[in-house]
């Protein structure tokens with residue numbers, strides 16, 4: 001077994017930077033997702049998601065120092081997230097995960113979590 005945290009095992013901050021910057025490059029071009037993001041500049045949203053995932057996987061707790069408890073379901077309530085939005089989010093994330101080159105078994109572990117989390121944030125079934 002590997003005593004390092006997932007965060008360290010996949011390469012630490014540079015890996016999360018690459019992953020989330022690739023994800024937001026997809027979001028910027030995604031007609032379903034882009035209108036959901038209220039800010040013109042996606043940079044701050046990119047930083048929040050990156051810091052959250054770094055913290056979740058055993059890295060520094062900068063996310064909670066800045067934002068408090070994640071409360072992801074509550075924080076997504078302002079946005080209509082149906083199956084279409086969820087699937088678009090997962091498609092963009094899939095591209096990012098594939099291109100970041102995270103090795104197994106971490107890749108599957110990461111993907112399983114992201115899929116579960118995305119399904120749990122659906123808040124509209126219209």
Ligand code: HEM
Nearest residue numbers: 036037045048049052067075079081085086089117118121
């Ligand atoms: C914030 C959309 C799934 C984590 C946001 C925001 C939008 C959004 C529009 C606001 C942007 C901002 O200003 O930060 C979506 C959609 C999803 C989804 C459409 C599809 C299911 C997820 C998942 C995670 C996640 C699966 C975690 C694994 C976050 C975080 C924030 C955020 C950490 C920032 C919260 C804060 O501190 O304010 N999301 N999201 N989201 N999302 Fe998502």
